[in-house]
Amino acid sequence: MSDFSRRKFLRLTATAPLAASVLGTNALAETGKSLAPITGTTAAAPKTVRSFAPMTQQVARKRIQEQHLPNLSMFTHEGKRVLFYDDLVKNKVVTLNFFYTHCDEVCPLVTANLVKVQKLLGAQVGRDIHMYSFTLKPEEDSVDVIRNYRKKFGAGWTFLTAAPKDMEKLRVAIGFTYPDPAIDKDTTQHIGNVRYGNEPLMYWSACPGMAHAEFVAETLQWIIHPR
């Protein structure tokens, strides 16, 4: 947050409506409304506190979606137009990783490894778990290019391309970044991890794309059939 927006934020919080609503599990207020102190609370309750929207599973899920799973328009290797959140991730168990076709170091290793993972998962892929690979260089990787790349590796999951600015948005949203901006820009150092998640249950983590395929497959089973 820049200095300016931080100051602005602090000013906003200082003037936000306040309500006594901290004791008791149901003491939740709607944003922007003040509440009278809840009867039965102790005298220790502060006179004024800021009010907050209720915490629910829906709020939590929406927060994850808004911050990390943008509903961007993309094209599959078959040229089909899809929306990232609505069509690819919502209500699904997924893996997300990045590649580009001219990458000669990490990507071929990861893609070949994921082919092994796919074989280990067998018929679950496309049914219980959906695997997606996104190109880091959409300006080079058209639908035809990624279709050929997919075929070359014998991969059985979905490869995607999109407008460069959208792909960059997705990369940042799923946290595939490096804190040093110079290294972050260097595509040869791009993140080789595989993000995995169970969207409706809100279980998310990541594993190295180059980890042993057997272990990656085992890891994915934990979120397909949580245990």
Added chain:
Amino acid sequence: MYYNVFGEKVSKRRYKEMCDAAKNRRELIAAGLTSRRDLMKMGLLTAGGMLVAKSGLSARAQTQSQTGAGAPATRTNNPPSSGSNTSPGTNQNCVPGNQTQSPTTKPFVTPLPIMPIAAKTALNTFDPQPTNDPNTSSGADGTEHRAFGHQGPERFPGLFPAATMLGNNYYKIHQRQFTTNQMSPQLPPQTIWGFDDGTHGPISPGPTYQAFYGVPQMTRNINSLPNINQVNNTGFGFPSVTTHLHNAHNPSESDGNPCDFYANGQFCDQYYPNVLAGFSTPQFSGTMGDINEALATLWYHDHRVDFTSQNTYKGLTGFYCLFNNLDTGDESTGFHLPSFPQFDIPLHFSDKVFDPNTGDLVFDLFNLDGILGDKFLVNGVIQPFLHVQPRRYRFRLLDVGPSRFYQFFLTGNINSNPTTNPFWLIGTDGNLIPAPVQVTSVRIGPAERVDVIIDFSSFAGQTLYLENRLNQLNGQGPVAVDSQLFTQDEAVNTECTNVLAKTTPAIKMAGSGDLILQFQVSSKAVKDGSADPRTQTFYSLPSTTDTPRLVRTFKFDRLNGQWSINGQFMDCGIGPSGFSETFRFTVQENSSEHWLLTNLTGDWTHPVHIHLEEHRILSRNRKPPTVPTDLGRKDVTQLHPNERVELFFRFRDWLHKYPIHCHNVVHEDHAMMALWHIEATGDNIQVP
């Protein structure tokens, strides 16, 4: 004072060149020369991925005037490159990571909670009854998930009672979800996870164990978290657990192995023998172990592989204090340390983020680097206060993480001219050091502990603060923690971190850091039965002179964002048994080894933790350690950027599987962990 990556002092000019090299490299990349091919075409990058040794480009290149032409770019005694293409030798802790923005909270309005002492549970309530081998029958407590039989009674039946013969030393602990408004009166109630001993209800941090050497005990850890197949989540946390007792000299089936996790409806009986290391060796069999290996401040936490950061952030942590007939917990006996629990207080430090709109505790699920919070909690409360008497107290400081390092100062006179006040360091990683050392600050990283004595007798009626003055911007580690570029205590302006448009000091000025805990010292003089630290001595340090059977090297690295050890990644290898069956190397029982931890890629600090046995730090970049917190026995060692740390180990008593891992739990969850074994016969793998 400036240092290069080899720990050698360098001139300011040379140091400036190192910084410039980093800057030039960034500019090259910013100019669009982003691919390795481009750089190779220009002759600026070698095929091995290293920048050529050109002055002003590689941080390792040196000016001719200093070393003469043809100075090698790297030294031959470096461990071989694993092919990493991270830039060598740069030190650029640059960009703030988490955009933290929690709602404002009022500090020092809530008293510091002190966790209750864990309550025992009668054996006859255990259903099914404990067994030495993993339980085959189920009962009201669920079904057992344990890798193998209890080694204590099975391998040493004369020394350790059977699982049902531990007298009244049983605990039944449920991991449960609960809702609390403990964190701040300005925040809504939070739904988190904690430990329930059956008496105190679910709490986080969990109840504090008061354990004693020579008194084995058993904890039945029951997963009573929400059903893992139902949506019952606040946006993070995976209700699948395995509880590790951090630093205990415990048999591996009770250690809480990261791969031996279980969901709701299952439990694990963890047998804690509370025994000194070395008890099974001829040298120490008469004394049931080496007294100089006595442990004092341990902690327990979830260790679920891939999900530890979320689960511990959500509350699955607690203290385990271990006493003996010297460190008694009674100031009228033994070492005369301040009495537990009144004057001997565990302090559990964690940093967290809350949603600015909803006030909910939030966790960045999509972070690979490490997570920082902008709210500082002690014992589960944001910035609490503690009433103290003007006398000596023992505090046990624990950094729970996930990724924050702290440098604690005792600050007084906060409103006008802040003062820095000395206190006594008495223990590192929960182990008493040979004698108290007076310090003005202590630095700890994730999972590390320090035990300190603060004497409030000269502060009657005053207000003091425990203040963190260490500057840390993101998950990479503290600004300028790099022990080669900066000495640990030196407040410096870090030219390499200049991207923030202003210089960032490594250590903030007194009073301008994070005031985390307020001490309100009462004015009435009291009697103090504890000993003066100036006069005290504790245990001696175990020797490190044994010839090691083997020297093993562990290179901590980041390969395209994938956290690795020796170029490999965590692998549980869970077999048909349902338990982890794979491992990287085997240590030989009753042998000594040296482990070299290296971190030559720059940028990142890794707090490295090794289970089962403690270690001592022999050297940092080939020089003996100097910082007081490096001198005692350790179970976590901070591995700074561009560093090579050599550790001494003795492996004894318990067999089978344990991990080595980074305890920045975000790195740990992303595969910076390896499993190893200890068995009667070891292997000779030097780079596992």
